[in-house]
Amino acid sequence: MNITLIKTIPNILKFPAANSARLLHLTAVSNKNQAGRYKNTPRKNFPLTYEMANPPHQIAHRKSWNSWNTSNVEGGNRPSETAVEDQFIRKFVQGTWHALFVSEIIIKRQHNLIRIAGLVHRGVMPRKMYFLIGYTEEFLSFWLQCPIKMELQSVADKRHVVFKYV
Amino acid sequence: MFKMNIPGAFLRRSYRLKCTKCLGRSLSTATEEKIEIPARIERGPTDILRALESTITRDITAAHYKYHDDPYLLPMNNLAKRSFAMAQEAGRKAAHWVRSQHPELFNHQECDPPIEAFFPKMVYNENSEVTEEDLKNVIDRAQVSDAILINNLLKAKGLEITNETKQSLLELLCYNNSEDILDEEFIEERWFKQSSGIKDRQRKTWKDASAAEEIFISIDKPTSDSYSAIIQGMAKFNQAARAYQLLEEAQEKGFELNIHAYNSIIKCANFIKENYDLRWSFIVNMLERIKQAGLKPNLGTLNAVLFTLSTMVNSRMVKDFALKTLNEFKSLDIEPSLGSWYYILITFCKDRGPRSAVLKNILNEIENKNHKIQDLSDTHFFVTAMDIAHHHLNDISVGQRLHKLLLFGNNYDLIGDSYKESIYYRHYFSLVLSNVPLQDFMESMYNKLVPNIYVPEPSVMREVIKQIELNALIEYIPRIWSDIIVFNQHNREDLLNLILSVMVDNKPKQDTELVEKFANIGWDIYETIDGQNQERYSNLQFTGDLLGKIMIVLLRNDNFEKACTVMNKLDHQHQSIVGVPCFEALSLFVDHCIKNKAPSRAIECIQYASDSGFPDIITLGAKLNEQLTLDEKHLNRLSKFVDLKLS
Numbered sequence: 001m002n003i004t005l006i007k008t009i010p011n012i013l014k015f016p017a018a019n020s021a022r023l024l025h026l027t028a029v030s031n032k033n034q035a036g037r038y039k040n041t042p043r044k045n046f047p048l049t050y051e052m053a054n055p056p057h058q059i060a061h062r063k064s065w066n067s068w069n070t071s072n073v074e075g076g077n078r079p080s081e082t083a084v085e086d087q088f089i090r091k092f093v094q095g096t097w098h099a100l101f102v103s104e105i106i107i108k109r110q111h112n113l114i115r116i117a118g119l120v121h122r123g124v125m126p127r128k129m130y131f132l133i134g135y136t137e138e139f140l141s142f143w144l145q146c147p148i149k150m151e152l153q154s155v156a157d158k159r160h161v162v163f164k165y166v
Numbered sequence: 167m168f169k170m171n172i173p174g175a176f177l178r179r180s181y182r183l184k185c186t187k188c189l190g191r192s193l194s195t196a197t198e199e200k201i202e203i204p205a206r207i208e209r210g211p212t213d214i215l216r217a218l219e220s221t222i223t224r225d226i227t228a229a230h231y232k233y234h235d236d237p238y239l240l241p242m243n244n245l246a247k248r249s250f251a252m253a254q255e256a257g258r259k260a261a262h263w264v265r266s267q268h269p270e271l272f273n274h275q276e277c278d279p280p281i282e283a284f285f286p287k288m289v290y291n292e293n294s295e296v297t298e299e300d301l302k303n304v305i306d307r308a309q310v311s312d313a314i315l316i317n318n319l320l321k322a323k324g325l326e327i328t329n330e331t332k333q334s335l336l337e338l339l340c341y342n343n344s345e346d347i348l349d350e351e352f353i354e355e356r357w358f359k360q361s362s363g364i365k366d367r368q369r370k371t372w373k374d375a376s377a378a379e380e381i382f383i384s385i386d387k388p389t390s391d392s393y394s395a396i397i398q399g400m401a402k403f404n405q406a407a408r409a410y411q412l413l414e415e416a417q418e419k420g421f422e423l424n425i426h427a428y429n430s431i432i433k434c435a436n437f438i439k440e441n442y443d444l445r446w447s448f449i450v451n452m453l454e455r456i457k458q459a460g461l462k463p464n465l466g467t468l469n470a471v472l473f474t475l476s477t478m479v480n481s482r483m484v485k486d487f488a489l490k491t492l493n494e495f496k497s498l499d500i501e502p503s504l505g506s507w508y509y510i511l512i513t514f515c516k517d518r519g520p521r522s523a524v525l526k527n528i529l530n531e532i533e534n535k536n537h538k539i540q541d542l543s544d545t546h547f548f549v550t551a552m553d554i555a556h557h558h559l560n561d562i563s564v565g566q567r568l569h570k571l572l573l574f575g576n577n578y579d580l581i582g583d584s585y586k587e588s589i590y591y592r593h594y595f596s597l598v599l600s601n602v603p604l605q606d607f608m609e610s611m612y613n614k615l616v617p618n619i620y621v622p623e624p625s626v627m628r629e630v631i632k633q634i635e636l637n638a639l640i641e642y643i644p645r646i647w648s649d650i651i652v653f654n655q656h657n658r659e660d661l662l663n664l665i666l667s668v669m670v671d672n673k674p675k676q677d678t679e680l681v682e683k684f685a686n687i688g689w690d691i692y693e694t695i696d697g698q699n700q701e702r703y704s705n706l707q708f709t710g711d712l713l714g715k716i717m718i719v720l721l722r723n724d725n726f727e728k729a730c731t732v733m734n735k736l737d738h739q740h741q742s743i744v745g746v747p748c749f750e751a752l753s754l755f756v757d758h759c760i761k762n763k764a765p766s767r768a769i770e771c772i773q774y775a776s777d778s779g780f781p782d783i784i785t786l787g788a789k790l791n792e793q794l795t796l797d798e799k800h801l802n803r804l805s806k807f808v809d810l811k812l813s
Contacts, residue, residue, distance in 0.1 A: 112277075126239050126246070127253045133234065134257025142265050145277035145284040154238040 040166045050163040051104055069109040082109070085144060089116060092143075096136055100124065102161045112146040121158050129154075224578075229618050232354070243653040244588070244621045248358050255354040283351075290315050298327045305334050310346045313338060314377045332381060333391055339378035340399025343371065358584050372405035390421035397423065401430035406437030417455075425461045428452055432470040442478045446487065449474060465503055468495045469541050472509035488513050504580060505543030507532065508550055515558045525554050529567050536575035545582035548572055549590045556593040562601040565594060591620040599629055604637040617653070624658050631661070635668045643669060644683045647690070657698070659706055662691050666715040673722065685723030688716040692732060707744065710736065710778075714747020721754050726762050729755060733767070737774050746778045756786050760793045765800050776807040784808055 036056040038048055054063045071082040090105050093116060103119035116136070120129070133150050140148045155161055229240050232251055241247040265272055269286035277284060290296065290304075296316045304312040313335055320327055348355060382388070382396045393416040400409035413431055416423055431438075432452050439445045449471055456463055471491050478484045488510060492502065502510075507528045514524040528551075539545070548568070555565040572578060572590075581587045599607055612630075616622060622630070627650060634642050647665060650656050669687065674680035692713075695706045713736050720729045733755060736743065752775050759768035768790050775783045787808030790796070796804065 122238050126241075127249050129239060130234070130250045130253035131257040131260070134254035135260050136257070138258040138261035139264065142261060142272055142284055145275070145281065150234075152234060152236060152239070154236050156238075 038166050044165050046166050047159075047162040048164055048166055049103060049161050053163045053166075066104050067107050069107075071109075088143075089114070089140060092140065093118075093136060096139075097132055100132075102155060102158050113149065114140070114144065114146060115149045115151055116140075117151040118153075119161060120152050120154050121161075122154050122156055223573075224619075226614050226618055242617055242621075243655075244623075245654060247621070248584070251354040252358060255352055259352070288312075290319075292319070294319065296320060298325070298331055301327065301335065302331055305331070305338050308338060308342070308347070310338060310342050310344060314344065317377075317381070329385070329389075332385055333389070333395070336378060336381045336385070336392055337395045339376070339381060340395045341402075343399065343403050344373055344376040344378050356583070360585055368404075370404045370406075372400050372403035374405070388421075390416065390423055393421050394424045394427040397427040398430045401427075401434045404434065404437060406434035409434060410438050422459055425456065425464055426466060428456050428459075428461070429464075429466040429470045432467065433473055435474045436477055442484075445474060445478065463495070463498060463500070465500055465506070465540055468492075468500055468502060469505050469509065469543060472506050472513070473543070476509040476513045485514060503540040503544050504532070504537055504547035505541035508543055508547040511547075511550055511554055515554045521558060523559065525551060525559065525564055525568075529564065529571070533567060533571055534574060535571075537577050537580060539580060544580055545586065548581055549586040549593075552590050552593040552597070556597040560597065560601070562597060565597045569594060588620065588623070591615070592623060592626055595620070595622060595626050596629060599626075599633055604633050604639055604642070607633075608642065616649070621653050624655050624661055627653075627655060627661060628664060631664050631668060635672065638672060640668070640672045640674060641680060644680075644687065647687045651690075656691075656694055657706055662695075662706075663712060666691065666712060666719070670715045670718050676722075681723045684719045685725050685728075688719035689725070689728055692716050692728075696735075708735065708739070710743055710745035710747045713743070714751035717747065717751045718754060721758050724758070726758050726764075729758065730764075730767060733771060733774075737770060740774070740777065746780075749775075749780055749782060752780070753786060756790060760790060763794065765790065765794050765796055768794075769800060769803050772804065773807055 033055075036052075038046065038052060051063055059065060067082075067086045069082055069086075070076050071079040086107050089107055093105050094101060097120060100120045100123055101118050102121045106117040108115040108117065124132075129152075133152070137148045137150055228235070232254075233240055233247075239250070241250050265286050266289075269289065272286045275285075288300075288303075290300070290312050294316075296319050298320065301313060301316045301320065304316060317327075317335060378396065378399055382392060385392050393412060397409045397412050397416070400406070400412070409431060413423065413427065432449055435445045435448050435452075439448045453463070453467075453471075456467070468491065472488060475484055475488045475491070492506075492510070495502070510528065511525060514522040537544070551568050552565065555561060555568055572581065581590065595611065598611055602610075627646070630646060631643075634640065634646065643665065650661060650665070655661055666688065669684045674684060695708055695712075698705060713732050717729050717732045720732065736747065752771055755771050756768045759765065759771065768786075772783055772786050772790070775786065787804055791801075791804070
């Protein structure tokens with residue numbers, strides 16, 4: 001084996017130091033959009049809801065937003081607070097309604113009213129669901145200090161919200 | 167001169183003055199057409215919302231809006247209505263509890279301006295630093311136990327509080343009997359709470375030597391207001407004797423009590439005086455005193471007098487007094503409230519008394535008017551009036567006028583609570599049911615009000631089924647049965663028996679859908695009783711009669727297999743099943759055995775009939791023998807209990 005050839009390899013791999021970061025950033029691999037997209041599984045048995053099946057660029061075309069508010073229009077109030085609060089609401093509801101929500105949690109704000117919508121599956125008795133509704137509404141209104149309403153629809157089976165398997 | 171064309175209203179006053187000066191009377195026509203700008207009406211912040219709301223009536227096709235609009239979450243029967251609404255409130259209470267356990271986590275302020283209801287409540291204990299200001303705050307918010315605590319702390323510290331604060335604290339404690347009351351926020355609990363007041367109304371509930379009395383004693387120079395407050399408190403919770411004693415004491419000392427104190431004493435007349443005559447003279451005496459004190463009686467006085475009269479025994483005199491009282495107050499320009507009419511109703515329409523049409527006259531008086539609550543007893547009016555329209559008068563037109571009044575404006579607010587509401591509808595339903603044709607009832611009432619407004623109780627359901635039988639409108643039976651299931655009344659033995667006997671006695675025409683539907687209902691009933699949990703406290707039991715009826719409805723639809731199951735049940739659990747089926751059922755079963763060529767089943771049935779002691783089994787055996795050719799074995803079995811040679 002030609003020893004000089006081996007010696008040249010590191011030089012080929014070497015990039016000009018100043019441009020290295022930018023070059024890596026611009027490669028096709030790195031530039032690939034991944035967020036909100038699901039890869040096929042080997043057995044094709046991973047369930048997706050309609051919302052999950054549509055990648056983010058379909059928002060406003062085939063699907064809609066999960067947060068509805070006017071914080072981010074020009075002159076809107078409290079943009080960062082709204083985002084953080086919405087995330088808090090999602091975490092709180094996910095945890096309180098453990099394994100019951102089968103859709104994204106949609107948060108709609110009008111004036112000082114926050115409406116929380118979503119699909120729940122009928123995993124618990126209606127009576128317990130009413131308890132959770134009362135608890136969530138009251139607790140979140142203490143936390144966010146404005147009226148909160150839950151607007152739920154129930155589905156009999158989790159499979160009813162499956163749009164396709166990947 | 168161009169000014170002549172300008173309408174007068176547009177001329178400023180100065181112009182007009184100038185014009186009249188220079189032009190004299192020639193302008194008088196122009197000034198006449200003045201545009202009247204109406205005086206500004208002060209509007210509250212919610213007036214527009216109220217105006218909008220008044221255009222909406224209750225949607226009878228939907229459940230109440232407190233329930234979630236989802237098929238899984240909509241309540242279908244009374245139990246569900248109650249438990250769902252209460253569960254939601256329990257959830258809210260849980261959130262309140264979490265907040266009270268961790269108040270330090272809820273100290274942030276998002277809302278602007280601050281809304282107090284969202285912030286954790288102040289907690290006071292023995293070590294709190296309190297001032298009179300705190301006491302005033304908790305009195306404003308009607309937190310009774312906190313007020314008592316703070317008052318004690320202030321006393322321990324030796325801080326003097328002003329007489330004004332003391333008076334308002336006394337009033338708070340007297341009003342609430344020194345007890346915390348249910349938070350106004352929890353409306354469902356208030357709505358569903360059984361009216362437990364009935365018992366409390368009869369006996370003394372005032373707490374003797376309570377905080378209220380301590381405060382009263384601690385006031386150095388009691389005023390007429392403090393006397394009035396303590397008298398009202400004692401009278402409200404039926405500590406009548408001491409209230410009266412204090413009233414005398416106050417008058418001896420020359421205090422001028424307010425009218426409410428007198429009203430509350432009049433309401434206590436029953437406790438103070440034994441005899442009816444004495445009570446009446448007591449009332450007259452009190453009214454005299456009001457006159458002497460120069461006070462003007464109010465609605466409370468009227469209601470107190472009528473209340474005392476309504477508790478007296480039924481006599482001509484009492485009615486006269488009641489009418490006189492009404493007249494007297496009418497001349498004082500005091501309009502009776504619904505509560506006054508309620509007392510009049512119970513005075514005039516006693517259970518065993520003669521029939522009185524006073525309700526009609528009352529309705530003439532109050533119809534087509536919007537009523538507001540003015541007295542606690544106002545909420546008793548509708549339920550009592552409907553009771554009287556039903557039991558006392560049994561007059562459908564009165565019932566319908568009353569219901570129209572209830573739906574007028576915001577009068578529905580006066581229905582009271584869920585308990586009163588359901589009794590009201592129970593009377594209304596029974597009244598209409600017995601007075602209009604069943605079809606009209608089903609269309610105009612049942613289909614509209616059930617189940618969103620009212621879920622009939624089993625007793626009303628029973629009446630509906632009886633009416634169905636009377637009118638021979640058996641096509642309603644399947645509908646009623648499905649409602650019975652939805653309302654969770656299918657574990658009521660009387661309802662099951664009734665609906666089965668109606669189905670058996672009213673045989674539908676052969677080959678109609680009804681035959682099949684009836685058979686399905688029969689099978690439903692069988693499965694309900696058969697499949698129930700054995701460990702339940704009150705289990706339904708099969709009776710022979712019930713099973714026989716089920717068998718008849720099944721066989722009319724040629725459900726031979728299912729009928730066999732029922733027959734097996736009868737046969738095998740002979741020991742535990744009470745009673746025997748009717749002979750018709752057994753005979754029908756044998757007929758069907760012949761039709762289906764099942765001799766051994768027929769023989770079992772005949773054996774059962776023989777064991778049960780029916781005398782007519784010979785005809786059954788003969789019928790079987792004639793219409794089916796039986797083999798040796800069957801003949802042998804049959805001959806064991808039927809003497810075939812005789813036939």
